[in-house]
Amino acid sequence: MSRRAVIFDLDDTLIVEQAFAMASLREAIAVFPGVDPVVSETDALESIRSVWRRGADYPLCLQLGLASWEGLWSAFDGNHESMAGLHAWAPAYRTEAWETVAAGFDAADPALAGLAGDRFDAAQRRGHPVIDGMEQALDGARDRGPVGLLTNGSSDLQRFKLDQAGLTDSFDTVVVSGEAGVGKPRPAVFALVLERLGADAEDSVMVGDSWERDVEGALASGMTAVWIADGRPPPERDPRVTVVDSVRELDGVLG
Template identity: 40%
Template sequence: WPTCLACDRMPHQQMKVRAVIFDLDETLIEEETSNDASVLAAGEIAHARRGVDRVALLAALRKRSRELFLAGPLIDYCRNIGISTREALWGTFAGDDPSLAQLRQWMPTYRLESWWGALNELGVDDRALAAELVEIFESDRSRRHVVFAESERILHHLRKNFRLGLITNGAPDIQGTKIDGAKLASFFDTIIISGDHGFGKPDLRIFQLALRRLEVAAHEAVMIGDSLNRDIAGARDAGIRTIWINRYQRTLSESHAVPDIELTDLRDLPTILIPTD
């Protein structure tokens, strides 16, 4: 069973590695809370105009956007690349890939129907307001990039002794905007975005690509991420050791991949990771 580091800073094992590979969303930056904050910001307009409760609107939008997304024309592509419902509400989906072009065509309808459906659920039938909320949310979310408090300090420390890589699932424009907005690009020797390659975590190929670019063997690297299915299981299958960042104290089930180490945040990484001689 993994070593669990809770708030009391328990002792832990150490790993000798040459390269450290990070996930992005919910590992280095706050994704879900940023999305919620942007919805609530748009909800201020809905409250001012029609008395809509912002929190209720957030819940309704989650429900309606998910329903539409799962029934959408490119759900298999989105699952493969790692494009989420919340990202589909604001990304531009720039790029030459035919699937991205199809997403660009569908997005205006998807976003309007998501917001209009959410308003309808709260008793407000106002397509003009829905269209306004689409624009407000897109603008706010594209500028909101919150980095976890310890991320930059830890990356700066590790950069001195290790080769650093980043593997993130998603559309190139969305993930690129997050990385640039969070000012994290300069820390990494290589950055791999699934949408640039047509496959994403947990696909073995994306981890092998990272190893090649970092010029290390699998046993010389460690993968750090929050997703047991994508980050931990995928890296484990590639022969890479793993550290699970469990910020929200989720519980491991028997069906989950078991990480080598479990942490509640990134703060202990400098004492866990030891450069190889």
């Protein structure tokens, strides 16, 4: 008997992630004298990314789908052994990233840089907003079969966000790229979640907002996909991909 699973992405599919992080960043850089956070947000992010890209484990971060701003509030705890170097680097990364941001604003003051870092961390821990319609989407998926979560990120952050959103017990299995040591779009991580759900790829669907990681990864794994477009045009048309604007529109799409 086939097992028809629905597998969800977390960030910007079920909870608001990037926009929330950018709001935290604006809050953080407001500590620097004369800086307009809205005007300077992009410069600050570029400073942070410049440090992130120089990290010895940057290729691993790309593979696991870890963003520069995640390193600003993650200890990289609870992950696969391949992330030991990132775990060790995290405090130094954070200090250097904020000092680079400060220097970019002509405010080479370690105390201000530290304050910005603390503000970002506190803002990120306040609780990510959930996407409207998330609970109904999960209920609808559960009617269809087993439900999994497949998320790229560090174990400590992804599980913290799940907990804050009240989602810890909402899935039959949770696969985090940091824990698995492999991330979307690699087929191995889709195979892992399908195996844990006892589901067949050809009868299962991936729901996510990243075309490259969620959609292309699912298709390469033999699944179909629902792309959360959020107003963006799809990069291409594919009969295996259903395009919706948000999880609110999942009802009736999962079949």
